Amino acid sequence: MDLLIIGAGPAGLSAAEAAARENLDYLVIEKGTIANTIRQYPVGRTMFSTPNEVEMHEGTLKPVREKPTREELLSHYIRFALKLDLKINTDEKVIDVSGNLDDGFVVKTDRAEYKAARVLFAMGAMEHPRHLNVPGEDLPKVHHLFVEPYAYVRKNALVVGGGNSAAEAALFLSEEGARTTMAIWREDWENRDPKAGAMKHWVRTPLEAEIKAGRLKVVLYKHVDEITEDQVRLTTETGESLTVANDVVFVLVGSDADLTLLKKLGVKTEPGKLTEVPVYDPETFETNVPGIYVAGHFTHARHIKAAIDVPRQIVPLIAKQIESCKS
Numbered sequence: 001m002d003l004l005i006i007g008a009g010p011a012g013l014s015a016a017e018a019a020a021r022e023n024l025d026y027l028v029i030e031k032g033t034i035a036n037t038i039r040q041y042p043v044g045r046t047m048f049s050t051p052n053e054v055e056m057h058e059g060t061l062k063p064v065r066e067k068p069t070r071e072e073l074l075s076h077y078i079r080f081a082l083k084l085d086l087k088i089n090t091d092e093k094v095i096d097v098s099g100n101l102d103d104g105f106v107v108k109t110d111r112a113e114y115k116a117a118r119v120l121f122a123m124g125a126m127e128h129p130r131h132l133n134v135p136g137e138d139l140p141k142v143h144h145l146f147v148e149p150y151a152y153v154r155k156n157a158l159v160v161g162g163g164n165s166a167a168e169a170a171l172f173l174s175e176e177g178a179r180t181t182m183a184i185w186r187e188d189w190e191n192r193d194p195k196a197g198a199m200k201h202w203v204r205t206p207l208e209a210e211i212k213a214g215r216l217k218v219v220l221y222k223h224v225d226e227i228t229e230d231q232v233r234l235t236t237e238t239g240e241s242l243t244v245a246n247d248v249v250f251v252l253v254g255s256d257a258d259l260t261l262l263k264k265l266g267v268k269t270e271p272g273k274l275t276e277v278p279v280y281d282p283e284t285f286e287t288n289v290p291g292i293y294v295a296g297h298f299t300h301a302r303h304i305k306a307a308i309d310v311p312r313q314i315v316p317l318i319a320k321q322i323e324s325c326k327s
């Protein structure tokens, strides 16, 4: 085939549409479901973005309110893939990529092996949720993803983290009757700079209302020391040891892409603003390994808008290159 695309998130879907338009022989391989990352957002969550920043085509996403919910966006992406009959294999994981531009690339999955002239990695940055690496973090009550609060009514919940995901989880849990504590570093709690990942004001305002009403506790902490079956022991920012009763813990401190396959191919990486990113040409998004391309959340272009726009820019270039190699 001409182009194998790894991942069916917004970037992979956009790439698939562009590849179809260019009459390329393409296939998307997705280890989960279509728009798997969006499916893993909290149930009912309202997006930060307005429709024009996340829709596949102008005017095609019409949310009930100003901003779409998880469900509206998920449905939008799924209907897009179905309507265009995009070639996507779901529940299939890419486990190895080898080869080169001259001989072609061999993409091995947990189900099959494919030959492709070019490979576009659109695999997002959710593969490795970050851990605290503390005793007890492997207990079944500890989660590194928050999907819904309804199982935790009247339970003692602890949320660890300082970004929007942690703040949203703490808010949803508290609003739905979990006895919630949020452990956050002072610098995150006091951060008001949206460009530096500060929690959005529409999350902070209701969160502060929960605190004021006495339903949500915030602990400014230094580190978590230990998680046990029914407690968590923390060290506060003033160095005191604090033990809280606990039924469930959500550790929401970010996640990292898995760059193993890219590195194995010889793709160079560099430190990005938040994490390690592959090195690529800013125009073509081709890496230093000819024929290997990147797009989406694990590049410098982290938001959905760029994840959709970049493949539209680069797939026609890939098509031209393939055409010139054939002629």
Ligand SMILES: Cc1cc2nc3c(=O)[nH]c(=O)nc-3n(C[C@H](O)[C@H](O)[C@H](O)COP(=O)(O)OP(=O)(O)OC[C@H]3O[C@@H](n4cnc5c(N)ncnc54)[C@H](O)[C@@H]3O)c2cc1C
Residues within 6 Å of the ligand: 006, 007, 008, 009, 010, 011, 012, 029, 030, 031, 032, 033, 034, 035, 036, 037, 038, 041, 042, 046, 047, 048, 049, 053, 054, 092, 093, 094, 095, 122, 123, 124, 125, 126, 127, 165, 295, 296, 297, 298, 302, 303, 304, 305, 307
């Ligand atoms: C809780 C939360 C809220 C967010 N809110 C917003 C928001 O409001 N606005 C916004 O713009 N952005 C938001 N983001 C970020 C947004 O989700 C990403 O920017 C977007 O998903 C990027 O799209 P993508 O296609 O690059 O990656 P993804 O959507 O992550 O898609 C990558 C796909 O690749 C698949 N994959 C990975 N490895 C393999 C493999 N080896 N084999 C096969 N498939 C593989 C994954 O399963 C996944 O489906 C949010 C993120 C989170 C976690």
